[in-house]
Amino acid sequence: MNQVADGEIVHFDNVGLRYGTDREVLSDVSFTLFPGSFYFLTGASGAGKTSLLKLLYLAQRPSRGMIRMFGADAITLPRDRLPAFRRRLGVVFQDFRLVPHLSAFDNVALPLRVAGVPEKDIARPVGDMLDWVGLADRKDARPATLSGGEQQRVAIARAVIGRPEMLVADEPTGNVDPEMAIKLLRLFEALNRLGTTVVVATHDVHLLTKVPDSLIMRLDKGRLSDPTGALRYPPRRSSTPSSGPLAGPLSDAPL
Amino acid sequence: MTWRPALARGWRRISGVGEAELVPQARLSGPMPWVIAIMVALTIIAASAGLALRNATASAAADLEGGATVQIVEANPDARQAQASASLARLRAMPGVTSVRLVPQSEVDALVEPWLGAGALDSDAIPVPALIDVRFDRPATPARLAALRGVLKPIAPGARVDAQSGWLRPVFAAMASLQWLAIALVALLAVALAAAVLLAARNALGANRDTIEIVHLLGGTDAQIARVFQRSIGVDAAGGGVVGLLLAAVVILVLGRRFASLGAGMVDRGALGWADWLLLALVPLAAVLVAMVTARITVLRSLRKML
Numbered sequence A: 001m002n003q004v005a006d007g008e009i010v011h012f013d014n015v016g017l018r019y020g021t022d023r024e025v026l027s028d029v030s031f032t033l034f035p036g037s038f039y040f041l042t043g044a045s046g047a048g049k050t051s052l053l054k055l056l057y058l059a060q061r062p063s064r065g066m067i068r069m070f071g072a073d074a075i076t077l078p079r080d081r082l083p084a085f086r087r088r089l090g091v092v093f094q095d096f097r098l099v100p101h102l103s104a105f106d107n108v109a110l111p112l113r114v115a116g117v118p119e120k121d122i123a124r125p126v127g128d129m130l131d132w133v134g135l136a137d138r139k140d141a142r143p144a145t146l147s148g149g150e151q152q153r154v155a156i157a158r159a160v161i162g163r164p165e166m167l168v169a170d171e172p173t174g175n176v177d178p179e180m181a182i183k184l185l186r187l188f189e190a191l192n193r194l195g196t197t198v199v200v201a202t203h204d205v206h207l208l209t210k211v212p213d214s215l216i217m218r219l220d221k222g223r224l225s226d227p228t229g230a231l232r233y234p235p236r237r238s239s240t241p242s243s244g245p246l247a248g249p250l251s252d253a254p255l
Numbered sequence B: 001m002t003w004r005p006a007l008a009r010g011w012r013r014i015s016g017v018g019e020a021e022l023v024p025q026a027r028l029s030g031p032m033p034w035v036i037a038i039m040v041a042l043t044i045i046a047a048s049a050g051l052a053l054r055n056a057t058a059s060a061a062a063d064l065e066g067g068a069t070v071q072i073v074e075a076n077p078d079a080r081q082a083q084a085s086a087s088l089a090r091l092r093a094m095p096g097v098t099s100v101r102l103v104p105q106s107e108v109d110a111l112v113e114p115w116l117g118a119g120a121l122d123s124d125a126i127p128v129p130a131l132i133d134v135r136f137d138r139p140a141t142p143a144r145l146a147a148l149r150g151v152l153k154p155i156a157p158g159a160r161v162d163a164q165s166g167w168l169r170p171v172f173a174a175m176a177s178l179q180w181l182a183i184a185l186v187a188l189l190a191v192a193l194a195a196a197v198l199l200a201a202r203n204a205l206g207a208n209r210d211t212i213e214i215v216h217l218l219g220g221t222d223a224q225i226a227r228v229f230q231r232s233i234g235v236d237a238a239g240g241g242v243v244g245l246l247l248a249a250v251v252i253l254v255l256g257r258r259f260a261s262l263g264a265g266m267v268d269r270g271a272l273g274w275a276d277w278l279l280l281a282l283v284p285l286a287a288v289l290v291a292m293v294t295a296r297i298t299v300l301r302s303l304r305k306m307l
Helices: A049-056 A079-086 A104-114 A123-132 A148-160 A178-193 A205-209 B003-015 B032-065 B077-092 B105-116 B142-152 B169-207 B209-217 B222-262 B274-304
Strands: A010-017 A026-033 A038-042 A064-069 A089-092 A166-170 A197-201 A215-220 A223-225 B067-072 B097-102 B130-136 B159-163
Touching (some): A010 A049, A026 A223, A038 A178, A049 A166, A049 A197, A166 A178, B032 B222, B032 B274, B067 B077, B077 B097, B077 B142, B142 B159, B169 B209, B169 B274, B209 B222, B209 B274
Parallel strands (some): A038 A215, A166 A197
Antiparallel strands (some): A010 A026, A010 A064, A215 A223, B067 B130, B067 B159, B097 B130
8 A cells, every 4th residue: 555645644554573583573564544543453462562553652663664654754764853753642651661760740741841841831731630540649659659550540641641643552451440441541532532643552352342433453463454444444533522621621621 | 142042052951950850860879979079089189299299390490490509619718718709709790690699608517517417617627619609590501601610710710610400400300200190190080080980870871771761752852861861960970079179178288288397498389379279170170071971972872772
């Protein structure tokens, strides 16, 4: 598929990835992600989900193939332009990757500080975000004193605080109870309705039915199958609310 | 004025002051500030020794360069006295001579007393030459000395003329060698300091590698991350540098007092001037600069290995 559709946010064309001289963990992966869409990436453990996400959040370059992201060739993109691209992404890492010496508040504030947001404009959105993920009373806690679920919520808050154009989440509901999992999915949906493209990798098949209009990408031994046809045809677009709570600060939106 | 914002930006780039606290301050762990303090103290002491030697040598050389000693060698005391007086009068009339002094007998006695013992000169059994101290307005060159000899020959045929600096030439050579030694020590200590800071920076980097990777993946630029490290390591190096400077200052002042109390001519002329102290105060600043540059290079190299 060499023809690139208008309005794409990401386009993979025959992408392959191998680590060192091992066999390819991803082979001939081709797809297009459209702005404002919600994607689930599924597959068994070892299918290559995390490797695909690493390519998406620019932590890895492919061994072959072509990747376009935000209208630029992500493979030949000079290294010094990568930070600006990374700031347009929100990432929830599978192992959370919180900074151990920073409080929950400072971890969530990190993307804003990296982007040079003035300190006076940081306290309120970060406080609201922590409130929304139910951690307002734990804002001063260090990651080591937080439970797995709490750490995961801090990681999610950090990923969405900057209102990214694309959110990439690796098993974001893996460590939380079903009720919190649904709540977090609602947060992703709210963000999606604001225009953020969301890619959630999960092996929890029950989640796939929880988000209407979501599209499913299935990985099997490093190869992509396309059960909904989303990767061949432009998806139906979600309707974006023009007014209501989501027009205000993200943290005001109902779950 | 356009240079002010540019200067402020430059300072911010170097110091990292005003940057958001992206990661916790990466302190040089454990004993590193103390190692830096000791290195700085040793460097300052070695440098101050070199400077003191230079001052002493320069001061002594300035004194001696324009001086010559005339010895009136004559066995007969009366003839010696007469020749000395005539020589004094002749020398005073010589152009280029600023002062002429007949060294009093008491001083001559004191000079030879350690070798001949007290009272040995009371009788004229041992004829000791009369000494005349001559000062020129310019260095005592061989040509000037030859002219002096020419003038004195008819008056005092047994007169011997020596440049004063000639006597101390071996001492000056030894002091020059010691100065080179001090310079070499300062250079070696600077290399050791840079190596210590390099290890400390790598250590701090290793301890914070995960954090750096996270900030990197969240869109932090290499320069942003490097600034955080170079600032915190610079702060630690500054702390070590100040302690080292104070330590060295105490040592130098105590030693200086000791030497001054010797009252031994050349030694107490090695006192450090304000320019020397200024130079020594630059050592901790240089240490901070070395630490920050080393940290920056180390962090940037490590980051370039990441995508």
